[in-house]
Amino acid sequence: MGTALASIAACLVLAWLYKVINWVWVKPKRLETCLRHQGLKGNSYRFLYGDTKDNLKMILDASSKPILLSDDIAPRVDPYLNLCLRTYGKNFIMWMGPKPRVNVMDPELIKDVFNKINDFQKPAVNPLVALLTKGFAIHNGDKWAKHRKLINPVFHSEKLKSMMPAFYHSSNDMVSKWEKLTLDSADGSCELDVWPDLQNLTRNVIARTAFGSSYEEGKRIFELQTELSGLVMQALVSVYIPGWRFVPTKMNRRMKALEREIKASLRFIINKKEEALKEGKAASDDLLGLLLESNLKEMKEHKNKKDVGMSLDEVIEECKLFYFAGQESTSAMLVWTMILLSQHQEWQRRARDEVLQVFGTEKPYLEGLNHLKVVTMILHEALRLYPPGILVNRETRKETVLGNLTLPAGVMVSVPILSIQRDPDIWGEDANEFKPERFSQGVFNATKGQVTFLPFTWGPRICIGQNFSLLEGKMAVALVLKTFTFELSPSYTHAPYNVISLQPQHGAHLILHKF
Numbered sequence: 100m101g102t103a104l105a106s107i108a109a110c111l112v113l114a115w116l117y118k119v120i121n122w123v124w125v126k127p128k129r130l131e132t133c134l135r136h137q138g139l140k141g142n143s144y145r146f147l148y149g150d151t152k153d154n155l156k157m158i159l160d161a162s163s164k165p166i167l168l169s170d171d172i173a174p175r176v177d178p179y180l181n182l183c184l185r186t187y188g189k190n191f192i193m194w195m196g197p198k199p200r201v202n203v204m205d206p207e208l209i210k211d212v213f214n215k216i217n218d219f220q221k222p223a224v225n226p227l228v229a230l231l232t233k234g235f236a237i238h239n240g241d242k243w244a245k246h247r248k249l250i251n252p253v254f255h256s257e258k259l260k261s262m263m264p265a266f267y268h269s270s271n272d273m274v275s276k277w278e279k280l281t282l283d284s285a286d287g288s289c290e291l292d293v294w295p296d297l298q299n300l301t302r303n304v305i306a307r308t309a310f311g312s313s314y315e316e317g318k319r320i321f322e323l324q325t326e327l328s329g330l331v332m333q334a335l336v337s338v339y340i341p342g343w344r345f346v347p348t349k350m351n352r353r354m355k356a357l358e359r360e361i362k363a364s365l366r367f368i369i370n371k372k373e374e375a376l377k378e379g380k381a382a383s384d385d386l387l388g389l390l391l392e393s394n395l396k397e398m399k400e401h402k403n404k405k406d407v408g409m410s411l412d413e414v415i416e417e418c419k420l421f422y423f424a425g426q427e428s429t430s431a432m433l434v435w436t437m438i439l440l441s442q443h444q445e446w447q448r449r450a451r452d453e454v455l456q457v458f459g460t461e462k463p464y465l466e467g468l469n470h471l472k473v474v475t476m477i478l479h480e481a482l483r484l485y486p487p488g489i490l491v492n493r494e495t496r497k498e499t500v501l502g503n504l505t506l507p508a509g510v511m512v513s514v515p516i517l518s519i520q521r522d523p524d525i526w527g528e529d530a531n532e533f534k535p536e537r538f539s540q541g542v543f544n545a546t547k548g549q550v551t552f553l554p555f556t557w558g559p560r561i562c563i564g565q566n567f568s569l570l571e572g573k574m575a576v577a578l579v580l581k582t583f584t585f586e587l588s589p590s591y592t593h594a595p596y597n598v599i600s601l602q603p604q605h606g607a608h609l610i611l612h613k614f
């Protein structure tokens with residue numbers, strides 16, 4: 100009996116060892132040979148870590164010093180990728196641990212990557228990131244399609260109209276706070292770091308638009324989510340050990356407690372809203388109400404079918420996704436827009452003239468915001484130079500053809516948005532300069548119809564919140580321009596860096612003058 104057990108144990112250990120050796124050595128080397136035969140350059144695979152150690156070291160080094168406003172930001176923001184581009188050209192492989200990642204910058208290939216969503220799937224997320232959200236942004240296949248279909252109506256342009264009061268009140272709260280600071284000073288000016296206030300603005304917008312009347316509870320959930328993101332980020336910089344998250348360390352216990360509290364608070368809000376909706380009491384004009392309405396409709400229409408609609412847990416995860424996806428990126432877009440307009444006073448003046456011409460002393464309204472041409476050009480140029488998401492990844496699950504390449508299963512494909520949007524081959528020699536006039540005839544003309552402007556990516560998985568965030572951004576920019584002129588403070592240091600989104604590492608110190 101004992102010998103039989105020992106043999107089974109030995110077999111299990113051998114099987115496990117085989118899997119580990121295959122994962123860390125045999126498979127990466129096989130993939131490397133296959134990719135090199137097809138002409139792809141890049142560093143050789145290094146055991147377990149691949150390029151990740153060098154990548155991290157270069158990021159830490161680059162982020163230890165600021166750069167000049169006139170410098171290219173790529174060497175600071177993504178130094179390793181930038182080095183590979185210079186060393187190997189645009190088509191190369193980088194090693195994300197034992198996984199090869201192919202860099203793709205050809206517009207036709209990018210189109211394929213974003214269009215063929217079943218061939219190029221979202222990579223599995225680190226279980227730590229899944230603590231923050233398991234919403235449809237991380238799913239593939241039928242589950243993604245089902246959730247996207249249910250959530251699409253929530254972001255329909257006619258529904259955005261009902262979000263206008265939330266955009267206005269949140270922007271107005273911020274502008275009133277700044278106005279008070281300028282009025283309290285003798286010369287009607289004040290110096291401040293606008294970055295935390297812009298983050299607060301976009302948080303308030305999501306709390307208001309997601310939960311309507313439950314806004315205060317929504318804000319509390321945000322505080323918990325922010326603490327949880329901080330802990331997840333801390334855990335992510337250490338080497339990921341499978342299963343470590345179950346060890347009851349102080350940090351792991353806190354993460355679990357936060358996750359439980361967030362879930363319980365969301366469950367409470369959702370139940371309250373669902374009850375009210377069923378009784379016909381609540382106007383479903385917030386994101387959660389609209390989502391529940393879309394869900395109820397689907398369940399009624401297909402009540403005899405299996406697996407229809409979303410469960411309560413799935414709705415909870417989608418609410419967490421609104422927080423996660425909707426906030427950081429929009430505040431990043433706004434902060435870089437303000438920094439660029441501080442540097443380029445002529446464009447600031449043109450944008451203000453337009454805002455005053457459209458709204459005069461009136462509160463900004465939907466149709467007016469939709470007609471702001473100069474402001475839209477400026478937002479697009481800010482999103483080109485400082486895309487909140489600098490890179491997106493996909494992964495092959497089976498042998499897949501991409502242009503001249505045949506990629507085996509298990510290869511990551513990366514679209515480096517920042518490098519593409521600053522590529523002189525695509526945008527011309529002035530690619531690194533702020534020139535909103537590029538977008539004077541719209542995005543299609545600016546890109547000559549190619550897939551080269553990608554702040555929201557492209558294809559079926561394009562950002563669902565694109566119109567939402569642009570409208571929110573226009574409201575905030577219009578109110579700021581109506582109230583202040585602004586410039587960079589001498590204490591501003593230019594230090595773009597990438598943590599989830601492209602952020603100003605040392606804040607955004609500006610001087611505001613009451614207009």
Ligand code: HEM
Nearest residue numbers: 236424425428429432487488491555556560562563564568
């Ligand atoms: C300036 C602001 C924003 C930027 C630059 C941005 C950017 C992006 C990008 C690049 C993706 C695609 C990621 C990928 O393909 O891997 C994406 C997806 C997504 N975004 Fe946004 N986003 C913004 C605002 C928002 C807002 C306000 C919301 C919601 C309230 C939102 C919700 C989502 C969702 C749910 C997805 C997943 C779509 C899918 O997988 O089908 N985003 N966003």
